[in-house]
Amino acid sequence: xxxxxxxxxxxxxxxxxxxxxxxxxxxxxxxxxxxxxxxxxxxxxxxxxxxxxxxxxxxxxxxxxxxxxxxxxxxxxxxxxxxxxxxxxxxxxxxxxxxxxxxxxxxxxxxxxxxxxxxxxxxxxxxxxxxxxxxxxxxxxxxxxxxxxxxxxxxxxxxxxxxxxxxxxxxxxxxxxxxxxxxxxxxxxxxxxxxxxxxxxxxxxxxxxxxxxxxxxxxxxxxxxxxxxxxxxxxxxxxxxxx
Numbered sequence: 567x568x569x570x571x572x573x574x575x576x577x578x579x580x581x582x583x584x585x586x587x588x589x590x591x592x593x594x595x596x597x598x599x600x601x602x603x604x605x606x607x608x609x610x611x612x613x614x615x616x617x618x619x620x621x622x623x624x625x626x627x628x629x630x631x632x633x634x635x636x637x638x639x640x641x642x643x644x645x646x647x648x649x650x651x652x653x654x655x656x657x658x659x660x661x662x663x664x665x666x667x668x669x670x671x672x673x674x675x676x677x678x679x680x681x682x683x684x685x686x687x688x689x690x691x692x693x694x695x696x697x698x699x700x701x702x703x704x705x706x707x708x709x710x711x712x713x714x715x716x717x718x719x720x721x722x723x724x725x726x727x728x729x730x731x732x733x734x735x736x737x738x739x740x741x742x743x744x745x746x747x748x749x750x751x752x753x754x755x756x757x758x759x760x761x762x763x764x765x766x767x768x769x770x771x772x773x774x775x776x777x778x779x780x781x782x783x784x785x786x787x788x789x790x791x792x793x794x795x796x797x798x799x800x801x802x803x804x805x806x807x808x809x
Contacts, residue, residue: 567587567588567589567590568587568588568589568590568593568605569585569586569587569605569606570585570586570588570593570597570598570603570604570605570606571583571584571585571603571604571605571606571610571611571614572584572585572586572597572602572603573601573602573603573604573614573621574602574621574625574701575701575702576597576602576603576701577698577701577704582621582622582625583614583618585606585611588603593605625701628700629700629702629703631700632699632700632702632703633700633703635674635699636699636703636705638674639669639674639697639699639705639707640705640706640707641705641706641707641708642669642672642707642708643692643707643708643709643710643722644665644668644669644671644672644707644708644709644710645668645710645712645715645718646660646664646665646668646709646710646711646712647712647713647714647715647718648660648690648711648712648713649713650689650690650713652728653728654689654690654691654728655688655689656687656688656689656690656711659686659687659688660686660687660688660709660711661678661683661686661687662678662679662681662683663678665678665681665683665695665707665709666678666680666681668709669681669697669707676697676699680697680698680699681695681696681697682695682696682697682698682704683695687709687711689711689728690711690712690713690717690721690727690728691711691721691728692708692709692710692711692721692722693708693709693711694706694707694708694709695707695708695709710722712727713727
């Protein structure tokens with residue numbers, strides 16, 4: 567950890583003039599280059615004590631300016647137009663930079679670092695957002711994320727546009743005509759379908775098996791009858807000879 571002297575109030579860290587311990591990376595990347603703190607050395611402590619009155623006076627001026635802006639800016643609503651799916655999920659996201667730009671376009675210049683945004687906005691809706699105008703002056707603005715100015719106006723009135731869109735889609739689906747069924751005449755519908763019973767199926771099977779035997783028997787009878795006809799003249803001739 568590293569000790570630094572705060573040159574202004576830092577939220578959740580301390581007031582001007584306090585010596586606090588912070589992570590080295592936080593000090594090197596933010597506090598020191600932004601001139602919000604000094605390394606807590608004997609030399610820097612002495613310098614700060616000499617400049618304390620001047621620093622406090624300058625801080626009072628900045629805070630007074632911020633409070634004047636806060637009176638005009640506090641509670642305003644800014645609109646951000648984004649495309650989204652049926653469930654309200656944005657095609658992309660709204661970041662601190664987008665919010666700072668929207669507030670600036672409304673007539674109040676701020677930077678993205680002044681917007682307190684824990685995570686990017688990814689759905690349509692209204693979002694209360696904290697903006698730090700000064701280390702000791704924080705206001706709230708409402709970010710209205712919608713697909714159009716009309717929807718933004720509806721959301722501002724408390725209407726859930728995503729829910730309304732889903733309900734409208736459900737109503738349209740319910741009102742859509744059902745697919746036409748195949749035409750069936752009453753006679754065809756009433757006429758029972760012919761089904762082959764197990765007994766009938768067994769009879770058909772037996773009959774199929776018996777057909778070859780019957781055919782063979784008939785063929786044998788035909789041959790015997792033909793042979794008898796062929797021998798008949800011979801028998802009659804023999805009989806005449808005997809007489």
